[in-house]
Amino acid sequence: xxxxxxxxxxxxxxxxxxxxxxxxxxxxxxxxxxxxxxxxxxxxxxxxxxxxxxxxxxxxxxxxxxxxxxxxxxxxxxxxxxxxxxxxxxxxxxxxxxxxxxxxxxxxxxxxxxxxxxxxxxxxxxxxxxxxxxxxxxxxxxxxxxxxxxxxxxxxxxxxxxxxxxxxxxxxxxxxxxxxxxxxxxxxxxxxxxxxxxxxxxxxxxxxxxxxxxxxxxxxxxxxxxxxxxxxxxxxxxxxxxxxxxxxxxxxxxxxxxxxxxxxxxxxxxxxxxxxxxxxxxxxxxxxxxxxx
Amino acid sequence: xxxxxxxxxxxxxxxxxxxxxxxxxxxxxxxxxxxxxxxxxxxxxxxxxxxxxxxxxxxxxxxxxxxxxxxxxxxxxxxxxxxxxxxxxxxxxxxxxxxxxxxxxxxxxxxxxxxxxxxxxxxxxxxxxxxxxxxxxxxxxxxxxxxxxxxxxxxxxxxxxxxxxxxxxxxxxxxxxxxxxxxxxxxxxxxxxxxxxxxxxxxxxxxxxxxxxxxxxxxxxxxxxxxxxxxxxxxxxx
Ligand SMILES: Nc1ncnc2c1ncn2[C@@H]1O[C@H](COP(=O)(O)OP(=O)(O)OP(=O)(O)O)[C@@H](O)[C@H]1O
Ligand SMILES: [Mg+2]
Numbered sequence: 001x002x003x004x005x006x007x008x009x010x011x012x013x014x015x016x017x018x019x020x021x022x023x024x025x026x027x028x029x030x031x032x033x034x035x036x037x038x039x040x041x042x043x044x045x046x047x048x049x050x051x052x053x054x055x056x057x058x059x060x061x062x063x064x065x066x067x068x069x070x071x072x073x074x075x076x077x078x079x080x081x082x083x084x085x086x087x088x089x090x091x092x093x094x095x096x097x098x099x100x101x102x103x104x105x106x107x108x109x110x111x112x113x114x115x116x117x118x119x120x121x122x123x124x125x126x127x128x129x130x131x132x133x134x135x136x137x138x139x140x141x142x143x144x145x146x147x148x149x150x151x152x153x154x155x156x157x158x159x160x161x162x163x164x165x166x167x168x169x170x171x172x173x174x175x176x177x178x179x180x181x182x183x184x185x186x187x188x189x190x191x192x193x194x195x196x197x198x199x200x201x202x203x204x205x206x207x208x209x210x211x212x213x214x215x216x217x218x219x220x221x222x223x224x225x226x227x228x229x230x231x232x233x234x235x236x237x238x239x240x241x242x243x244x245x246x247x248x249x250x251x252x253x254x255x256x257x258x259x260x261x262x263x264x265x266x267x268x269x270x271x272x273x274x275x276x277x278x279x280x281x282x283x284x285x286x287x288x289x290x291x292x293x
Numbered sequence: 294x295x296x297x298x299x300x301x302x303x304x305x306x307x308x309x310x311x312x313x314x315x316x317x318x319x320x321x322x323x324x325x326x327x328x329x330x331x332x333x334x335x336x337x338x339x340x341x342x343x344x345x346x347x348x349x350x351x352x353x354x355x356x357x358x359x360x361x362x363x364x365x366x367x368x369x370x371x372x373x374x375x376x377x378x379x380x381x382x383x384x385x386x387x388x389x390x391x392x393x394x395x396x397x398x399x400x401x402x403x404x405x406x407x408x409x410x411x412x413x414x415x416x417x418x419x420x421x422x423x424x425x426x427x428x429x430x431x432x433x434x435x436x437x438x439x440x441x442x443x444x445x446x447x448x449x450x451x452x453x454x455x456x457x458x459x460x461x462x463x464x465x466x467x468x469x470x471x472x473x474x475x476x477x478x479x480x481x482x483x484x485x486x487x488x489x490x491x492x493x494x495x496x497x498x499x500x501x502x503x504x505x506x507x508x509x510x511x512x513x514x515x516x517x518x519x520x521x522x523x524x525x526x527x528x529x530x531x
Contacts, residue, residue, distance in 0.1 A: 172386045176384045182384075
C-alpha cells in the first residue's frame with residue numbers, strides 16, 4: 001500500500017517536473033508580453049533530440065558536453081524565434097502573435113522531422129539504469145536527477161527574479177510596462193531574455209526526461225499542452241505558480257493512472273483544471289492580466 | 294550658460310491611429326525654469342509628455358534637448374540623457390518594495406548616483422525610508438505619489454516631467470506635493486508641470502502654456518496667465 005503510494009508519488013513528481021519546466025516558460029513569456037507561446041513544447045523536443053543526436057547518433061560529443069551544447073542551441077533557437085518572428089510583428093496585436101507562435105512550433109517540428117527523421121531518440125540515464133529504494137518504492141535514479149535539477153533551477157530563478165537588478169526590471173515590466181520604459185528599462189531586452197529563459201527551461205526539461213520517456217520530433221505538442229495546463233492551474237502570471245501547477249498536474253495524473261485507470265488520467269487532470277478555473281479564474285496562485293509592452 | 298533652452302519643442306504633432314491629438318505644438322523650457330502646462334480633460338497634455346519621453350510616436354516636428362535633436366532616441370536613451378517622468382496615475386510597481394521601486398528609478402545609473410538618490414529620496418520622504426521593505430501597492434495614494442516622484446529623481450534628471458501630481462489627493466497632501474515641487478525648483482531642477490489644477494500650478498510656475506484640443510492657445514508668465522480673463526473663465530471657474 002505504502003509502496004504503491006510512494007511509487008505513484010515519485011512518478012507523479014517526475015512527470016510533473018517536466019510540466020513545471022514548460023509551464024514556467026509559459027509564465028515568464030506571458031508576464032513580459034501577455035503572449036501565450038505555443039512553441040514552448042518544441043524546445044523540450046529540441047533539448048532531447050539535439051542531445052541524442054550529438055551523443056548517441058553521431059557520437060560527436062561526450063554526454064556532459066552534448067547536454068549544455070543542446071541547451072545552448074535550443075536557447076539560441078528561442079532567441080532567433082523572438083527576433084525573427086515575434087519582434088517584427090510586435091505591432092500586429094496579440095491574436096496574431098499567438099498564431100505566429102503556433103506557426104513557429106509547426107516550423108521547428110518540421111525542420112527536426114526532415115533533418116533527424118520520425119523515429120524515437122534516446123540516450124542513457126545520467127547515472128545508469130540504477131534504482132533507489134524509498135519506502136518500498138523503486139525510483140529510477142534519473143527521477144532524482146529530474147527532481148534535484150528542478151529544485152536547483154527553481155532556487156536560481158527565485159534568486160534571479162528577487163535579487164538581481166535585471167530580474168527586478170523584468171518583474172517591473174510585467175507590472176507596468178509603461179513605467180518600466182519611463183525609468184529607462186529596455187523592454188525589448190526583457191522580452192528577449194524571457195524567450196531565452198523559456199527556451200532554456202524547456203530544453204533542460206527535454207534533456208532530463210528523455211532517458212525516461214524517449215523523445216520524438218512531435219512530443220512538443222503534448223508537452224506544450226500539459227505545460228500550458230500547468231500554467232493555467234498555477235496562475236498564468238506567476239512562474240512559481242506554474243511550478244506548483246506542474247507538480248500537482250503530474251501527481252493527479254499518476255494517482256489517477258495508478259488507482260483508477262490510465263485511460264482516465266488526462267480526462268481527470270483536465271476536469272481538475274476546469275474545476276479550479278471555475279472556482280479561481282486566476283488559477284491557484286494567479287493574478288489578473290496586465291498591459292502588454 | 295548658453296542661451297539654448299534645455300527643451301525646445303517645435304511644431305510637434307502626434308496621433309492615436311488616425312485621430313490627431315497634438316497639432317503643431319511648440320514650447321520651450323529654459324534651464325532651471327518651472328513651466329506649467331494647463332488644459333482641460335483630453336487636451337493632449339499626457340500625450341505631449343509621452344512624446345517627450347519617447348513612448349508615443351510623433352507625426353512631425355522636432356524635440357531638442359540641450360540643443361540636440363532627440364526625435365530618433367528611444368525612451369531609455371532619453372532617460373540616460375536626463376529626462377525623467379512621473380506618469381499620470383503614478384504607476385508605481387505595486388508588487389515590488391519601495392526600495393526596489395527606487396532602485397529601478399536609477400536603472401542604468403552608476404552606483405554613486407543611485408546611492409545619492411536613495412539618500413535624497415529618503416531625506417525628502419521619511420515615510421518611504423520607514424516603509425522601504427513594504428510593497429508599493431500597500432501605500433496610500435499620496436505616499437505612492439511621493440514614491441513616483443522619488444523614483445523619477447533617482448536618475449538625477451536634468452528635466453523632470455510631472456503629469457498631474459496632485460490628482461486624486463487630499464488637500465493637505467496636494468499642498469505638500471506643491472511644496473516639494475517648489476523645493477526642487479529651488480535646488481535647480483528644470484520642471485514641466487502638467488496640471489488640471491491650473492490655479493496652483495500657474496501660481497507656482499515661472500511661465501505657463503495653455504493647451505486646448507491639441508494646440509497651444511496661450512503662453513506667458515505664470516501670474517499673467519492667472520490674471521488672464523480667458524484663462525479665468527475656462528480653467529479657474531471665475
Ligand atoms: N491610448 C489612446 N488611444 C486613443 N485615444 C487616446 C489614447 N489616449 C488618449 N487619447 C485621446 O487623446 C486625446 C488627448 O488625451 P490626453 O490623455 O493626452 O489628454 P490630457 O490632456 O492628458 O487629459 P487629462 O487631463 O484627462 O489627463 C483625448 O481626446 C483622448 O481621448
Ligand atoms: Mg492626462
